[in-house]
Amino acid sequence: MRTVKGLCKNYDGRAVLDEVDFAFKDGQVYCLMGASGHGKTTFLQILSGLLQPDAGELQGFPSSGVGMVFQEDRLCEALNPVENLQIIGCRNSEVLLREILPADCLGQPVGELSGGMRRRVAVARAIAAESETLLMDEPFTGLDEETKLRVIRFIREHRQGRLLIAATHQAEDAELLGGEILRLD
Amino acid sequence: MRNKQIKKILILVFWLLVWEGAARLADNSIVFVGPLQVALALCKLLPTAAFWQSVGLSLLKIGSGFLGGFFLGVILGGLAYRYGLLEDFAAPLISLMKSVPVASFVILALIFMGSKYLAVIVVFTIVIPLIYLNTLAGFRAVDRQLLEMAQVFHIRGWKRIRYIYQPSLYPYLVSASRTAVGMSWKSGVAAEVIGVSAASIGEKLYLSKVYLETADLFAWTLVIIVLSFLCEKCFLLLLRTLGGKVVRR
Numbered sequence: 001m002r003t004v005k006g007l008c009k010n011y012d013g014r015a016v017l018d019e020v021d022f023a024f025k026d027g028q029v030y031c032l033m034g035a036s037g038h039g040k041t042t043f044l045q046i047l048s049g050l051l052q053p054d055a056g057e058l059q060g061f062p063s064s065g066v067g068m069v070f071q072e073d074r075l076c077e078a079l080n081p082v083e084n085l086q087i088i089g090c091r092n093s094e095v096l097l098r099e100i101l102p103a104d105c106l107g108q109p110v111g112e113l114s115g116g117m118r119r120r121v122a123v124a125r126a127i128a129a130e131s132e133t134l135l136m137d138e139p140f141t142g143l144d145e146e147t148k149l150r151v152i153r154f155i156r157e158h159r160q161g162r163l164l165i166a167a168t169h170q171a172e173d174a175e176l177l178g179g180e181i182l183r184l185d
Numbered sequence: 186m187r188n189k190q191i192k193k194i195l196i197l198v199f200w201l202l203v204w205e206g207a208a209r210l211a212d213n214s215i216v217f218v219g220p221l222q223v224a225l226a227l228c229k230l231l232p233t234a235a236f237w238q239s240v241g242l243s244l245l246k247i248g249s250g251f252l253g254g255f256f257l258g259v260i261l262g263g264l265a266y267r268y269g270l271l272e273d274f275a276a277p278l279i280s281l282m283k284s285v286p287v288a289s290f291v292i293l294a295l296i297f298m299g300s301k302y303l304a305v306i307v308v309f310t311i312v313i314p315l316i317y318l319n320t321l322a323g324f325r326a327v328d329r330q331l332l333e334m335a336q337v338f339h340i341r342g343w344k345r346i347r348y349i350y351q352p353s354l355y356p357y358l359v360s361a362s363r364t365a366v367g368m369s370w371k372s373g374v375a376a377e378v379i380g381v382s383a384a385s386i387g388e389k390l391y392l393s394k395v396y397l398e399t400a401d402l403f404a405w406t407l408v409i410i411v412l413s414f415l416c417e418k419c420f421l422l423l424l425r426t427l428g429g430k431v432v433r434r
Binding site: 050068129 | 337
């Protein structure tokens, strides 16, 4: 069990997170929902260790890194999808990527790929990370319905029992991911 | 593409004709010579051992000064980015190196160190601040979001330098190197002229002036321009090779 207690975060005097308490069971899927500006991204960044909370504590979150899909893709533009996974130490990147990307774009620099393809590389990178936790911030942005379902299937198949916390706008995504909904309102 | 090349050649021919015309109008080979006389002078110089000895020696001195300045500039720039205190300490020195006129520095260096390694020292001093400041700017321009990504995915050490910092650093280093190579040849040859360094290009320029061999003076100037151009191309090719595919072009 991993817990978040009394988490607070302010930006310029405005409370983005105010006394947030959650408990996460290992191996479960959680979908974080809430309107824009309600702190979903901030919450995930605190869990990832990128941001420090103003108050509150995290318990049970490993310091060994997480697999993360950022709100932006944050890929190395000049490298191809396979290399983007290889630099985080993934050995079977090509096999993994073939499941969600056409084979002919695996050798192209990601800077030349479409937004949807780049998003899939970002998801595959998070999945490929050696981590106990997966954090995904709007992982289906820019994906059409069919591709979204394919990516959801990909995540479910490769999650390998890791805790997944995904921020999303749509309750349907939570249902498809098979996760419990947590509200940040 | 072909039309562009023809246009370039025609423009070059036009200016050569203007130059030749001006030389014929001046009609004084001590003051001004045309491209034909320069070509003749160059043809006389090229087969001589002394020519290649001078080219080799100046290339060695200016090249080693440049490479030394380049690597030290990159290392210092990287360290200054990492340790702010070092940047603060280096700031007055870098400002001084940037603002002292080359001629003053050459004369000071000549007094303190003699003429043997004058070109090396002068070029080294000219290149360091240029490369240092651009390295620092390149490091500062690195994408913060990619740095956070590297932190989350534990991309560290050499991998972080190569895949996160290098793409940001590369355009700064290319631009700085272009300027630095040109500045190296200008300042290096000026140092050789002032110090009258034995068997160097600078010495040959000086002697051309003393003996009023204007055609030789022009020929050596042309040699310096070609050497500077070739050095720039070779060094940029080296940077591109080292940069590999991590840099978007």
